[in-house]
Amino acid sequence: xxxxxxEPLVRLSGVNKWFGELHVLQDIELxxxxxxxxxxxxxxxxxxxxxxxxxxxxxxxxxxxxxxxGKRLPEEGKDLARLRSDVGMVFQSxxxxxxxxxxxxxxxxxxxxRGQSKADAEKRARELLERVGVSxxxxxxxxxxxxxxxxxxxxxxxxxxxxxVMLFDEPTSALDPEMINEVLDVMTAxxxxxxxxxxxxxxxxxxxxxxxxxxxxxxGRIVETAExxxxxxxxxxxxxxxFLSKILNH
Amino acid sequence: MQFFVxxxxxxxxxxxxxxxxSLLAGLLALxxxxxxxAMRVSPIAPLRWLATFYVExxxxxPLTVVFxxxxxxxxxxxxxxxxxxxxxxxxxxxxxxxxxxxxxxxxNAVAAGQVEAARAVGLTFGQTLREIVLxxxxxTVVPPLGNVWIAMVKNTSIAAGFSVTELSAVLPRLVNADAxxxxxxxxxxxxxxxxxxxxxxxxxxxxxxxxxILR
Ligand SMILES: Nc1ncnc2c1ncn2[C@@H]1O[C@H](COP(=O)(O)OP(=O)(O)OP(=O)(O)O)[C@@H](O)[C@H]1O
Ligand SMILES: [Mg+2]
Numbered sequence: 001x002x003x004x005x006x007e008p009l010v011r012l013s014g015v016n017k018w019f020g021e022l023h024v025l026q027d028i029e030l031x032x033x034x035x036x037x038x039x040x041x042x043x044x045x046x047x048x049x050x051x052x053x054x055x056x057x058x059x060x061x062x063x064x065x066x067x068x069x070g071k072r073l074p075e076e077g078k079d080l081a082r083l084r085s086d087v088g089m090v091f092q093s094x095x096x097x098x099x100x101x102x103x104x105x106x107x108x109x110x111x112x113x114r115g116q117s118k119a120d121a122e123k124r125a126r127e128l129l130e131r132v133g134v135s136x137x138x139x140x141x142x143x144x145x146x147x148x149x150x151x152x153x154x155x156x157x158x159x160x161x162x163x164x165v166m167l168f169d170e171p172t173s174a175l176d177p178e179m180i181n182e183v184l185d186v187m188t189a190x191x192x193x194x195x196x197x198x199x200x201x202x203x204x205x206x207x208x209x210x211x212x213x214x215x216x217x218x219x220g221r222i223v224e225t226a227e228x229x230x231x232x233x234x235x236x237x238x239x240x241x242x243f244l245s246k247i248l249n250h
Numbered sequence: 251m252q253f254f255v256x257x258x259x260x261x262x263x264x265x266x267x268x269x270x271x272s273l274l275a276g277l278l279a280l281x282x283x284x285x286x287x288a289m290r291v292s293p294i295a296p297l298r299w300l301a302t303f304y305v306e307x308x309x310x311x312p313l314t315v316v317f318x319x320x321x322x323x324x325x326x327x328x329x330x331x332x333x334x335x336x337x338x339x340x341x342x343x344x345x346x347x348x349x350x351x352x353x354x355x356x357x358n359a360v361a362a363g364q365v366e367a368a369r370a371v372g373l374t375f376g377q378t379l380r381e382i383v384l385x386x387x388x389x390t391v392v393p394p395l396g397n398v399w400i401a402m403v404k405n406t407s408i409a410a411g412f413s414v415t416e417l418s419a420v421l422p423r424l425v426n427a428d429a430x431x432x433x434x435x436x437x438x439x440x441x442x443x444x445x446x447x448x449x450x451x452x453x454x455x456x457x458x459x460x461x462x463i464l465r
Contacts, residue, residue, distance in 0.1 A: 097367070108381060
């Protein structure tokens with residue numbers, strides 16, 4: 001796959017972040033084009049989740065700049081809430097709202113944040129639930145669904161905001177193996193439809209199928225960036241070689 | 251028995267007084283306690299400090315002292331309120347601290363992931379609290395809130411010492427009765443409290459089962 005052209009939608013420049021003494025993100029430079037799918041890979045604790053979470057400022061950064069669609073991330077407050085609504089996020093642990101039905105989970109944002117009418121929001125929510133294959137569960141509660149179904153609802157919930165970019169933080173690593181593919185298929189379809197995506201995952205099949213680029217992180221740094229095929233067959237850095245030999249021989 | 255019947259109106263008035271004192275103070279405590287709980291988890295530090303100060307002050311002050319301040323302290327600074335209002339304020343302000351703490355434990359029990367998800371969708375702090383956190387917090391705190399309510403109903407008896415016509419205040423008025431009659435009246439007073447607290451306990455239990463969240 002080649003990289004689509006265009007101005008960067010997401011740009012991180014000179015980003016640094018500390019957790020106390022720990023320098024979790026070190027001089028991060030990364031720009032992501034519209035429609036691009038970037039897979040972030042790396043050992044545990046390398047800062048992948050933190051990187052993902054800085055992009056919608058769930059984690060504030062200590063220095064550097066992050067822009068989305070040319071705009072700097074605002075400080076905490078109404079503007080930030082608005083910006084977040086343009087950035088969809090899917091978590092490892094689904095995080096559906098336990099006291100709301102599947103349909104309500106998807107319509108909440110459009111109604112409360114976008115000010116859509118209930119009828120419009122529900123219509124769109126049902127379309128999205130259909131698209132991710134869980135429309136039959138619309139009136140159930142999250143706990144009544146399988147993990148794979150919950151994660152697909154979480155994707156629908158994020159899509160309902162018509163985000164400019166979607167962040168996925170290990171969306172399949174809490175799932176039973178037989179459910180992984182149903183989620184990856186939805187994500188692959190999204191990628192095909194041109195969604196800009198940042199995906200933290202170790203699913204090489206998905207990376208090969210859907211990603212334009214693989215970003216390899218280690219120790220809070222981006223160590224290597226490459227096209228998926230190149231990265232997996234011919235990693236340049238020693239640390240990437242080391243990491244890949246571990247996960248491949250697993 | 252005749253004695254009991256003669257004094258039934260007195261008992262009945264006292265019962266109604268206790269009931270309305272409990273309901274008004276309970277409402278005040280619920281509203282103020284929710285507000286305090288929201289302040290205690292807010293991102294704005296001064297609000298957190300203020301709420302913490304309030305809660306610690308009231309939790310560590312005997313209710314009798316709160317009453318004393320309302321009934322005798324306020325008039326000293328030319329702020330006179332009638333006994334009943336004073337009682338509602340005392341019990342309500344005091345109980346709000348306990349409502350706040352019960353709610354806060356419920357808020358902390360709501361999975362942090364859901365709060366993040368709400369923020370990620372673009373809900374503001376207030377919306378996250380209203381839509382996601384508080385509805386779930388209220389459900390998990392139905393039993394502890396029920397206990398706070400029952401303790402509060404019993405606490406209204408302190409108003410008796412400050413002469414609001416309240417269920418326990420009936421007792422001293424009846425001292426010149428003989429032992430048997432007095433026992434009967436005492437039973438009546440106890441029954442009066444139970445009429446309020448037992449159905450409450452039952453309602454709490456029912457509510458608890460109705461609102462239990464599937465996990
Ligand atoms: N809130 C926090 N406070 C302090 N340290 C944190 C916090 N969150 C993460 N860390 C630390 O920062 C480092 C990077 O964490 P991060 O979650 O970004 O790693 P990761 O690459 O996503 O790892 P994993 O593959 O295990 O999910 C880790 O050492 C982690 O312990
Ligand atoms: Mg992680």
